[in-house]
Amino acid sequence: MSILPMPALEVAAGAVSGVPSAWTVPLFIPSLPAFDVYQQRLQQVSASGTFTNFGPMLRAFEMALAEGLGVSPTRVVGVSSATAGLTCALLAVAERGGHCIMPAWTHSATPSAARRAGLEPWFLDVDLETWQLDPTDVEERISLSEAARVAAVVLVSPFGARIDVPEWEAFADRTGVPVLVDAAAGFDTWQDSRLTSVVSFHATKGFGIGEGGAVLAPDDSTGLRIRMATSLGMDSNRVAVVDGMNAKLDEFRSAIGLAALDTWQDVRAAILERSRAYFVALHRSGLSFRRPYGLEDVANSTYPIALSGPHAVDMIEALAQRGVHARRWWGDGCHRVPVFVSCPCEGVPVTDALAARVIGLPLYATVPLAAIEYVVSCLEEIGREYEHR
Numbered sequence: 001m002s003i004l005p006m007p008a009l010e011v012a013a014g015a016v017s018g019v020p021s022a023w024t025v026p027l028f029i030p031s032l033p034a035f036d037v038y039q040q041r042l043q044q045v046s047a048s049g050t051f052t053n054f055g056p057m058l059r060a061f062e063m064a065l066a067e068g069l070g071v072s073p074t075r076v077v078g079v080s081s082a083t084a085g086l087t088c089a090l091l092a093v094a095e096r097g098g099h100c101i102m103p104a105w106t107h108s109a110t111p112s113a114a115r116r117a118g119l120e121p122w123f124l125d126v127d128l129e130t131w132q133l134d135p136t137d138v139e140e141r142i143s144l145s146e147a148a149r150v151a152a153v154v155l156v157s158p159f160g161a162r163i164d165v166p167e168w169e170a171f172a173d174r175t176g177v178p179v180l181v182d183a184a185a186g187f188d189t190w191q192d193s194r195l196t197s198v199v200s201f202h203a204t205k206g207f208g209i210g211e212g213g214a215v216l217a218p219d220d221s222t223g224l225r226i227r228m229a230t231s232l233g234m235d236s237n238r239v240a241v242v243d244g245m246n247a248k249l250d251e252f253r254s255a256i257g258l259a260a261l262d263t264w265q266d267v268r269a270a271i272l273e274r275s276r277a278y279f280v281a282l283h284r285s286g287l288s289f290r291r292p293y294g295l296e297d298v299a300n301s302t303y304p305i306a307l308s309g310p311h312a313v314d315m316i317e318a319l320a321q322r323g324v325h326a327r328r329w330w331g332d333g334c335h336r337v338p339v340f341v342s343c344p345c346e347g348v349p350v351t352d353a354l355a356a357r358v359i360g361l362p363l364y365a366t367v368p369l370a371a372i373e374y375v376v377s378c379l380e381e382i383g384r385e386y387e388h389r
C-alpha cells in the first residue's frame, strides 16, 4: 500500500461529485508519533555522532521489542524493511538454490525476498477460511514433488491475521524444512515461537516508523546469523564470511521506533475501536461478506473484506465515486505479477477468487467512526445498485 496517491490528508465532510454531503475518506493516514515525542531522541543521535552500524538507539529499540515479546534481545534484529529482513532471514536459514514455498496470495515483497536470497518462489494456494497456506496441503506437495528441493516455506499472515503456531512448529519438526513467517502487517499479533518471523514498520502499517522492520529469530544463534546477514555477512573482523546485504536499521529510525512504542497502546486502542465499528456496521448491514479467520481484534492498517457483488476493481471504482478510497491489496495474486509468472504454480483457485473479491477498506487511528458508517452505507448502496442492474 502506498500513501502517495492520496490527495487529502484528513477526513473531511464535503461534497463529492454527484454525491451531496458525503465524506472523503482516504485509504490511510499514518499514525507515526508527533515530532515532539521523538525530537529529543533525534538530538541525542545527532550529538552522539553514531548514525548507524548497530548503535545504542538500535540496541535500545531491539531491547524494548524483546521485552515486549518476552524473549532474549539477541533474537530480535531491527532491519531497514520487512523485505530486507525476510531476505536476510532466508539467507541465514535456507540452503541456496532450492524452492521457497509461499502463498500466491501475498505482496510481491515475499517472492522478491526469496529471489534475492537465491531461492525460486513456488506458489501454492491458500485456504478459503484463513487466507493462509494449509500445512497439510504443503506437506503433501513436498512429499509428492520429486522435481523440487524445498529449502524453506514462507507463511504469510494475511493483513496481520494470527497463524496457527503449534501446527506450523509441528510441521517444521516433521519435515525438517525451515518455516518463516512474513508477518509484515502483524506487529499486533507478533509472538514468540520456534519459527522465524518478520514484521514491517513501514509508515503504512499500524505500527509505523517510516521504513523499517524487525526479525524475531527462534534462538540466539539464528539471531546472530541473521544480524550478520544484515551487515553484508561480516564477522567481528569485518570480513564477509556468509552471504548478506546491507539491511541495518539506522539510529534515527530506531529513535522514532522507541517513540512509536511509547504511543503504540493509544494508537492500538483507537484502531481496535474502529475495527469493531466496521464489525458492528457490517453485521447490521445484511451485506454478504467474508473475512479471514484470526483477524478480529487485531490492530492493523486496513479492513480487508471479500464482498459478494461487483468485481473488486468495479467495487473500488464505485467507492471512489463516493469519495471512499479502497484498494486491492495484493492485486491478482503474485502468480500473475509479470516478474513472477515464470515461477512454479499449479493453479490457485482460492487465490484467484480472493483476488477478484477482496478489497482493503480505510482503517487507521484517526478515521472518524461516522466515516466508517458512511463507508458501509456506500457498500450497501453499491450492492443494491448491482442487484438491480
Ligand SMILES: Cc1ncc(COP(=O)(O)O)c(C=O)c1O
Pocket: 001, 081, 082, 083, 084, 106, 107, 109, 110, 156, 182, 184, 185, 199, 200, 201, 202, 212, 213
Ligand atoms: C505480506 C507483505 N510482506 C512484505 C511487505 C513489505 O514490507 P516492507 O515495506 O517493510 O518491506 C508487505 C508490505 O505491505 C506485505 O504486505
